[in-house]
Amino acid sequence: MAVGQPAALLVAVLFISPLAAGLLGTFVQASAGADLLRNLGEVLNDPRLRAALVLTVFTGGLASVLVAALTSVVLVSAHGTRAWRALNAALPPLLAVPHAALAVGIAFLFAPSGFVLRLMSPSLTGYDRPPTDWTVPDAWGISLIVGLVVKETPFLVLAAVAQLRGLDVDESLSIGRTLGYSPARCWSRLILPRLWPRIRLAFLAILAFNLAVVDMAILLGPGHPPTLAVWLVQLVSDPSTRHVAAIGALLLTGIVIAACALVLLSERVLGLMAARRRRNGQRRPGSQLARRLGQAIAWILTLTGVLSLLMLPLWSFASRWRFPHAWPSAWTLQHWTHRLGSVFEPAVATLFFALISAVFAVCAGIVWLEAERRGRVPRLDSLWYVPLLVPQTTLLFGWQVWAIHAQLNGGWLVVMHAHWVYSLPYVVLILATAWRELDPRWMHASATLGVGYWRTLWRVRLPLLAGPVAQAAAVAVAVSVAQYLPTLLLGAGRQATLATELVAGQGGMDRRSMATLAVLQAVLPLTAFVLALRWQRRQRFAAPVAVVP
Amino acid sequence: MPVRSVCTRRLTPAGVSICLPVPTFMTYLHRLLHAFSRSRLDPTRGSGWATLCLLLSLTASLPASAVEPDSSWEDVLAEARGQTVWFNAWGGSDRINAYLSWAAERIEEEHGVILEHVKVGDIAEIVAQLDAARAAGQDSDGRVDLMWVNGENFAALKNGDMLWGAFAELLPNSGLVKTSPSIEFDFSVAVEGLESPWGGAQLVFINDMATAPEPPRSAEQLLDFVKSGGRFAYPAPPAFHGTTFLKQLVHELSDQREALAAPVEQADFDAVTASLWAYLDELHPSLRGGGRTWPVSGEATLQLLDDGEVDIALSFNPNEASAAVRSGQLPESVRTYVFDEGTIGNTHFVTIPWNASAAAGAMVVADFFLSPEAQIRKADPAFWGDPTVLDFSALDADDKAAFDAIDLGPWALPIGSGESLPEPHASWAAALEAAWLTRYAP
Numbered sequence: 001m002a003v004g005q006p007a008a009l010l011v012a013v014l015f016i017s018p019l020a021a022g023l024l025g026t027f028v029q030a031s032a033g034a035d036l037l038r039n040l041g042e043v044l045n046d047p048r049l050r051a052a053l054v055l056t057v058f059t060g061g062l063a064s065v066l067v068a069a070l071t072s073v074v075l076v077s078a079h080g081t082r083a084w085r086a087l088n089a090a091l092p093p094l095l096a097v098p099h100a101a102l103a104v105g106i107a108f109l110f111a112p113s114g115f116v117l118r119l120m121s122p123s124l125t126g127y128d129r130p131p132t133d134w135t136v137p138d139a140w141g142i143s144l145i146v147g148l149v150v151k152e153t154p155f156l157v158l159a160a161v162a163q164l165r166g167l168d169v170d171e172s173l174s175i176g177r178t179l180g181y182s183p184a185r186c187w188s189r190l191i192l193p194r195l196w197p198r199i200r201l202a203f204l205a206i207l208a209f210n211l212a213v214v215d216m217a218i219l220l221g222p223g224h225p226p227t228l229a230v231w232l233v234q235l236v237s238d239p240s241t242r243h244v245a246a247i248g249a250l251l252l253t254g255i256v257i258a259a260c261a262l263v264l265l266s267e268r269v270l271g272l273m274a275a276r277r278r279r280n281g282q283r284r285p286g287s288q289l290a291r292r293l294g295q296a297i298a299w300i301l302t303l304t305g306v307l308s309l310l311m312l313p314l315w316s317f318a319s320r321w322r323f324p325h326a327w328p329s330a331w332t333l334q335h336w337t338h339r340l341g342s343v344f345e346p347a348v349a350t351l352f353f354a355l356i357s358a359v360f361a362v363c364a365g366i367v368w369l370e371a372e373r374r375g376r377v378p379r380l381d382s383l384w385y386v387p388l389l390v391p392q393t394t395l396l397f398g399w400q401v402w403a404i405h406a407q408l409n410g411g412w413l414v415v416m417h418a419h420w421v422y423s424l425p426y427v428v429l430i431l432a433t434a435w436r437e438l439d440p441r442w443m444h445a446s447a448t449l450g451v452g453y454w455r456t457l458w459r460v461r462l463p464l465l466a467g468p469v470a471q472a473a474a475v476a477v478a479v480s481v482a483q484y485l486p487t488l489l490l491g492a493g494r495q496a497t498l499a500t501e502l503v504a505g506q507g508g509m510d511r512r513s514m515a516t517l518a519v520l521q522a523v524l525p526l527t528a529f530v531l532a533l534r535w536q537r538r539q540r541f542a543a544p545v546a547v548v549p
Numbered sequence: 550m551p552v553r554s555v556c557t558r559r560l561t562p563a564g565v566s567i568c569l570p571v572p573t574f575m576t577y578l579h580r581l582l583h584a585f586s587r588s589r590l591d592p593t594r595g596s597g598w599a600t601l602c603l604l605l606s607l608t609a610s611l612p613a614s615a616v617e618p619d620s621s622w623e624d625v626l627a628e629a630r631g632q633t634v635w636f637n638a639w640g641g642s643d644r645i646n647a648y649l650s651w652a653a654e655r656i657e658e659e660h661g662v663i664l665e666h667v668k669v670g671d672i673a674e675i676v677a678q679l680d681a682a683r684a685a686g687q688d689s690d691g692r693v694d695l696m697w698v699n700g701e702n703f704a705a706l707k708n709g710d711m712l713w714g715a716f717a718e719l720l721p722n723s724g725l726v727k728t729s730p731s732i733e734f735d736f737s738v739a740v741e742g743l744e745s746p747w748g749g750a751q752l753v754f755i756n757d758m759a760t761a762p763e764p765p766r767s768a769e770q771l772l773d774f775v776k777s778g779g780r781f782a783y784p785a786p787p788a789f790h791g792t793t794f795l796k797q798l799v800h801e802l803s804d805q806r807e808a809l810a811a812p813v814e815q816a817d818f819d820a821v822t823a824s825l826w827a828y829l830d831e832l833h834p835s836l837r838g839g840g841r842t843w844p845v846s847g848e849a850t851l852q853l854l855d856d857g858e859v860d861i862a863l864s865f866n867p868n869e870a871s872a873a874v875r876s877g878q879l880p881e882s883v884r885t886y887v888f889d890e891g892t893i894g895n896t897h898f899v900t901i902p903w904n905a906s907a908a909a910g911a912m913v914v915a916d917f918f919l920s921p922e923a924q925i926r927k928a929d930p931a932f933w934g935d936p937t938v939l940d941f942s943a944l945d946a947d948d949k950a951a952f953d954a955i956d957l958g959p960w961a962l963p964i965g966s967g968e969s970l971p972e973p974h975a976s977w978a979a980a981l982e983a984a985w986l987t988r989y990a991p
Contacts, residue, residue: 111856111858112858113856129760129857130858132837132858135837135838135842135858139838223843224785224841224842224843224989225990237674237677238677239677239678239680240677240680240681319877320877320880322855322856322857322880330877332877334876334877338647339643339647342643342647410692492692493668493669494667496668504640504641504668505641506845507641507845507846507848507849508640508642508845508846508848509641509642510643510852510876510878511852512877513643
């Protein structure tokens with residue numbers, strides 16, 4: 001007996017059915033009462049929708065363009081330098097930290113009364129009081145764009161770094177340089193065009209995420225109007241506007257599809273232009289200044305992320321910290337001790353969801369990949385991207401309807417299911433490369449020695465792949481800890497996790513208490529990453545590490 | 550120990566009925582720990598069967614509620630024991646959440662009722678959900694047992710026939726409640742025992758003596774203040790403090806303020822509010838955020854005051870500044886004041902929806918909220934600082950002394966300063982909010 005079709009099919013059904021049912025449910029709601037087109041017309045006439053739409057396209061679009069641009073700048077100017085290792089070491093922690101926690105830190109950092117100005121005031125700026133020239137969050141969505149760029153750029157850089165290994169970067173560079181091209185031109189003419197197809201899906205996932213993000217947009221985005229996704233979440237909680245929310249969710253999906261199509265179209269156009277440029281043979285010595293500038297950008301991005309995270313423990317231990325003091329003037333443990341009760345419960349619930357959904361996601365990933373390796377199920381690589389590409393609002397509005405009908409809404413079972421559905425794609429994408437590349441001769445040798453299937457899997461394959469498995473588990477924990485909307489909508493407000501408490505605290509909660517929650521929310525996935533790393537080091541035969549996605 | 554739980558039966562394909570637990574994982578953990586801590590079932594000494602039986606009993610279902618609003622208190626207490634009360638209440642304040650955690654412990658100790666605080670962003674959402682449940686005919690096993698309301702939300706519940714009944718005046722502790730117009734009429738709507746008073750409130754302003762030693766004491770002065778560089782911002786309606794600020798302004802600026810006591814449909818809305826919009830048009834460009842970004846809530850203005858981004862914060866609790874100074878959230882240089890002509894004040898209540906699953910437990914909780922013990926702690930800024938609804942002359946000497954011993958400090962609103970103005974009729978809030986949103990946040 002081996003891991004066979006039934007188990008793998010169960011995984012597929014549990015994964016696909018909520019996606020299909022969610023989309024269907026949203027369609028059904030969107031056509032509630034009247035027909036879809038009439039509802040759509042009604043919604044499109046709403047001036048608030050148009051404002052939210054413009055804001056969404058602006059923030060999501062600009063953030064994505066910046067992520068792509070900054071990723072290439074970082075790669076071109078910093079790859080292979082001495083600082084590259086240090087930068088690379090800072091990336092996984094930034095990737096692991098949930099969006100909400102990072103958003104809280106970024107707001108502390110850049111507000112007029114924030115840490116950056118506190119460091120410089122009044123000595124450099126002359127400000128005794130915070131300036132009044134801007135606010136965080138701001139009306140134009142700049143704060144949100146900064147947050148998205150700081151969070152998503154590490155993701156794309158890491159995805160690119162994982163793919164660069166197969167591209168002979170050093171050889172391409174030395175050939176290019178021998179022919180007299182500057183390093184930047186070597187990258188833009190020899191490496192980036194080959195890199196892009198390999199990270200295209202990751203970029204599209206980022207684009208979809210930026211357009212549809214909810215938690216970060218609540219914490220850093222404008223409120224009047226909010227982005228489309230945030231507005232829809234406000235509408236869906238009122239039964240009389242649920243159909244409007246459903247239509248808006250379909251509209252948001254339409255925007256994501258259009259944006260993806262635009263990316264693919266510009267890829268063609270840019271490809272043609274690049275091909276022409278490649279042949280013109282122009283070469284110029286590289287500019288040191290541009291290179292330094294690029295490195296500076298890489299450092300500023302990394303520092304912003306790291307400093308934002310450092311804000312959280314600082315505030316959580318601050319008793320008094322007023323502008324323009326650079327550091328808290330009085331410290332206290334009371335935010336930790338007094339609030340232990342109210343922080344403990346959501347923290348335990350978060351841990352519970354994260355651990356169980358990670359265990360199930362890793363098991364499901366192994367079941368699927370084993371069945372796939374043995375030819376029992378087809379390769380479905382693009383299927384796993386569906387939850388990452390379809391806006392969460394669109395899936396969850398419909399999913400919630402089914403959960404209400406089945407009277408599961410508000411229970412932990414359906415929330416757990418949602419966490420599992422959102423972590424499984426990362427698990428499969430991380431494990432897949434290692435799983436498929438593992439030398440089959442290990443298995444043959446084992447079989448020759450008369451060892452059965454299960455023993456081989458347990459004693460040979462899994463130990464060899466322990467590194468990727470540990471990493472996949474850590475990513476699954478990070479994904480689950482960060483889940484805000486599934487927990488909120490399917491948990492019907494009854495499943496309080498760190499993510500829901502943190503976002504709900506926006507505006508009402510004392511900043512120092514927010515910081516306490518955010519520290520915990522950041523610490524859980526960071527611990528998982530550290531443990532995964534230690535585990536990986538202990539394995540002597542660890543296979544090469546794959547990076548998301 | 551039979552513990553009632555919300556239990557969902559679902560048919561599996563094989564036709565076997567399975568029971569899926571609906572309450573949160575934390576509730577289970579809580580109950581398990583609770584059972585063990587009582588040592589009735591010590592897993593280290595007792596048999597494994599006892600633990601198993603306990604686990605099974607956790608998912609067992611009991612018959613639906615039998616008490617009526619006028620049932621004898623013994624019956625109520627008997628049925629309440631073991632019930633879980635889902636209390637839907639605004640969850641944006643740490644201090645209030647901590648107070649409710651304390652109340653939950655005390656109620657469980659005293660009456661064996663488990664109080665679960667469902668932290669709500671805006672209780673109007675819950676009212677809308679109840680309305681949908683009403684329309685769908687879900688007349689039992691509701692998900693809300695008790696809710697924190699007043700004003701337009703109470704009016705909506707009452708108009709929609711979504712209230713359980715006249716339970717409030719039959720609670721043992723209701724005899725201690727003072728008589729006041731705002732307790733008998735919630736935003737001009739007759740209460741009639743359908744909700745039980747919990748605390749009082751008044752719109753107050755908090756200024757920092759270090760940056761604004763002479764804060765504006767009227768709408769006109771406020772306008773001059775921001776125009777000459779003073780820093781101020783109010784939360785965008787429909788945030789509660791924002792809406793109340795609008796009511797304050799319309800009360801102060803309108804030459805037809807008597808229209809506010811009647812339903813808005815009976816008034817010429819545009820005429821009554823014309824002076825308000827003219828005022829706001831002038832005020833907004835000079836606000837922090839330039840009338841484009843707004844603080845999310847009244848609590849957020851406290852943070853902005855401490856950061857120095859505004860000079861004046863808004864609160865609906867005369868004692869909030871005391872609590873905030875003591876917890877290190879505001880500097881000691883803050884003071885609380887009201888406008889010279891007074892500010893809007895009201896009472897907030899708790900009520901039970903018609904389809905509550907644990908009405909008996911909800912009554913026990915509402916009664917505990919009115920006990921001198923709970924009201925004293927609530928009035929103390931060290932915990933919450935919410936003004937009491939009790940009548941001091943009805944209290945015994947010890948309780949009265951305990952109230953007197955509460956130290957409000959120099960930061961709270963000095964007692965006797967400023968009149969409490971009546972809330973406009975409940976229907977005005979929605980109309981003001983809608984008009985504000987169309988004008989300033991389209």
